[in-house]
Amino acid sequence: GENVEQHPSTLSVQEGDSAVIKCTYSDSASNYFPWYKQELGKGPQLIIDIRSNVGEKKDQRIAVTLNKTAKHFSLHITETQPEDSAVYFCAAPGNTPLVFGKGTRLSVIA
Amino acid sequence: KAGVTQTPRYLIKTRGQQVTLSCSPISGHRSVSWYQQTPGQGLQFLFEYFSETQRNKGNFPGRFSGRQFSNSRSEMNVSTLELGDSALYLCASSLTASGQGASGANVLTFGAGSRLTVL
Numbered sequence: 001g002e003n004v005e006q007h008p009s010t011l012s013v014q015e016g017d018s019a020v021i022k023c024t025y026s027d028s029a030s031n032y033f034p035w036y037k038q039e040l041g042k043g044p045q046l047i048i049d050i051r052s053n054v055g056e057k058k059d060q061r062i063a064v065t066l067n068k069t070a071k072h073f074s075l076h077i078t079e080t081q082p083e084d085s086a087v088y089f090c091a092a093p094g095n096t097p098l099v100f101g102k103g104t105r106l107s108v109i110a
Numbered sequence: 111k112a113g114v115t116q117t118p119r120y121l122i123k124t125r126g127q128q129v130t131l132s133c134s135p136i137s138g139h140r141s142v143s144w145y146q147q148t149p150g151q152g153l154q155f156l157f158e159y160f161s162e163t164q165r166n167k168g169n170f171p172g173r174f175s176g177r178q179f180s181n182s183r184s185e186m187n188v189s190t191l192e193l194g195d196s197a198l199y200l201c202a203s204s205l206t207a208s209g210q211g212a213s214g215a216n217v218l219t220f221g222a223g224s225r226l227t228v229l
Contacts, residue, residue, distance in 0.1 A: 042223075
C-alpha cells in the first residue's frame with residue numbers, strides 16, 4: 001500500500017521568510033497530492049492540491065511542486081505570516097481515501 | 111453551504127465503556143471517511159462508507175465499527191474503551207468514494223473532530 005513520509009516534523013521561520021515542507025510517496029500509481037493545514041482545535045483544511053498531470057501549482061503565497069520520477073512533492077510558503085503557524089499534512093491516495101504524512105508543525109516567529 | 115458537522119465535540123469516558131460519534135456530511139456528499147488522530151501516530155484511517163456500504167476498513171480491532179444511513183450521515187462506535195483510544199476522531203466527506211472521482215482522486219472535507227478522552 002501507499003506510504004507517505006514527511007519532513008521536517010517541526011519548522012521555525014522568521015516572519016517574511018519562506019518555508020518548505022517535503023513529502024515522498026511510494027506508490028507510482030498515485031495521481032493526486034493534497035496539502036492540509038490544521039489549526040489548534042480544528043480539523044484539517046485543504047489548502048492546495050496537485051494532480052499528476054502538472055508539475056507545479058500556485059495560489060497566492062502557496063505553491064506545490066511535484067516530481068513524479070523521484071516520487072516527491074513539496075509545499076512552499078513565501079512571505080510567511082504569523083497566521084501561517086499550524087500543522088501541515090501532505091497526503092496521497094492509497095487503497096484508502098488518503099494516506100497522510102505525520103505532519104509538520106510550522107511556527108512563524110514575529 | 112454547511113460544512114461537515116461532528117457531534118459531540120468533546121467527551122470523557124472510562125475504560126470499558128462504549129461511545130458513539132456522529133458525522134453529518136456536506137449536503138450532496140455521499141462518501142464519509144473516519145480517521146483517528148493521535149500525537150504519535152498522526153492521522154490513521156478507520157473506515158470509508160459510500161451509499162450505506164463500507165468500502166474500506168483500516169487496521170483497527172473489531173471494537174471499532176461504523177455505519178452510514180440513507181441520508182449519508184454516519185456514526186462510528188467504539189466498544190470496551192481502552193486508554194489508548196483517547197484521540198481526536200475526524201470525519202471527512204466527499205462527493206464520491208475513493209477511486210471514483212476525476213483522475214481517480216478523492217477530495218476530502220474534514221469536520222472539526224470529536225475529542226475522546228478515556229480515563
